[in-house]
Amino acid sequence: MNIDVCRPDDLGASDIAAWTAIQRDAPQHGSSQMANAFLSPEFAMAVSHWRRDVRIAVLRDGGRHSEPVGYFPYQRTATGVGRAIGLGLSDCQGLVHRPGFRWDARELLAGCGLAIWEFDHLAQGQSAFEQADTESFPSPVMDVGDGWDAYIAQLRQRSARGTRTKLAQERKLALAAGEVRYVHDERDPAALRTLMEWKSAQYRRTGRSDRFAHPWITGLVEELFHTRTESFSGLLSVLYAGGRPVAAHFGLRTEHLLACWFPAYDPAVSKFSPGVMLHLNMARGAAEDGVAYLDLGRGQRQHKDFLKTRELSVSEGWVTRRHPVALAHQARRAPARALRNTVVARPKLHRPADRLLKSVGRFRTWRSAS
CATH class of the missing domain: 3.40.630 (Aminopeptidase)
Known part of the structure; x- marks a missing residue:
């Protein structure tokens, strides 16, 4: 060799x-x-x-x-x-x-x-x-290679009631906040900055290390947002309600798959499950683009358990x-x-550790506000 x-x-x-x-x-x-x-x-x-x-x-x-x-x-x-x-x-x-x-x-x-x-x-x-x-x-994934309808059918087969409830949240959000609009490939850098601000606040609120406090990570994400070739692109997807962003995701897309990376949402609309709503719209958009699956990344989370169709x-x-x-x-x-x-x-062990991290996050928020 x-x-x-x-x-x-x-x-x-x-x-x-x-x-x-x-x-x-x-x-x-x-x-x-x-x-x-x-x-x-x-x-x-x-x-x-x-x-x-x-x-x-x-x-x-x-x-x-x-x-x-x-x-x-x-x-x-x-x-x-x-x-x-x-x-x-x-x-x-x-x-x-x-x-x-x-x-x-x-x-x-x-x-x-x-x-x-x-x-x-x-x-x-x-x-x-x-x-x-x-x-x-x-590492859970969402299979959309056979189209949006086939993907939703898989979710319904596993939990008909849960899928119906999640799909209805978009209508409820529209009634509460205004017309809901989804942009699969948002090119406005201001929307990317909003996403990073939400994500930083989420990291601090939950006691995690803030990745976007490191300038090189912010710079890397911004560079990838502007990177476009025939086989690769940084993809920013945004969910709007009443004309303002309420959830966003930045990931990396190749011909075959979308690698999910940085999702975040406005906590003011958390009761409407905006993160799941965003990912369902992403699945539809990815299916229309000919993507085979969305890779949600390693880690067990409630929203991933609902969205996934299988695991790598x-x-x-x-x-x-x-x-x-x-x-x-x-x-x-x-x-x-x-x-x-x-x-x-x-x-x-995970639940007590998560509660401890959130307590740290609340202390951080109190200190920054005082």
Whole structure:
């Protein structure tokens, strides 16, 4: 295996075209997750504009001038600690490769100068990485490849009453706030700023770390909002009521799927389930655009349980070489990860932890207001 490492902006047009073609054809070979926008060259290049540690390993099965068989985007520290690109932000990670290609994970790490590579949303089918220290988690999806009516029929089959109630919320919102209008592809940057303000307030209110307090994340999202190619686009969807936005979502779209990313809504209309209402409209819009499914991302939430039609699987873990840097990184990261996953996996622990975080959020709100 021949491995060449470069910065994303140093990739030539032929490499970008080959990478995109692998993603485009992946669903035909049973690897739909490989078509995810978080594994695209556009996402890697955008992250590299804000983080200087992004690298791309170009893999060839033959000599140096043979055709590429895979592209491996990652981030690397000066000490050789590797992370999935956008770790903590990206919802799909791994090596984009041609059908049937097999690789040795430790050989890949050596070629990239890595002692360890950490991931938290590894796509299915990455067998070389899955043999390492990993734990799998469900990632719910909304199937719309057969059209909106077929999707709603699946929801009704599981819960006819619940689906009827959710669909009726749009009419109730219109009566309370004015005419409801949905824009699937909103191009107004002001709407994106509103979404980020809502999301920041939600993070603070629920005691979570505010991602948009980091300028590089805000800059990355704004750049992706303006990124449009034949195979990739940042997609902002907005639900309006009475002429003002009440819910919005920003995600990343490829030909085959929409990767859901940042949803938020105005708490003033929370009783109308605006988040679910928005996602149902997104499903209709995605079906009309020929998208196969919406990936809701790892994590069990009440709205995801209602919206999903099935689940994919993603893995968290790391692959290592025998190296002191790898041992030190694992020793530092493993306890916090194990504690978090234990709490998330057990409802008896998750609910008290969620209440504690919300109490922290209320304290933050009180402090900022005083």
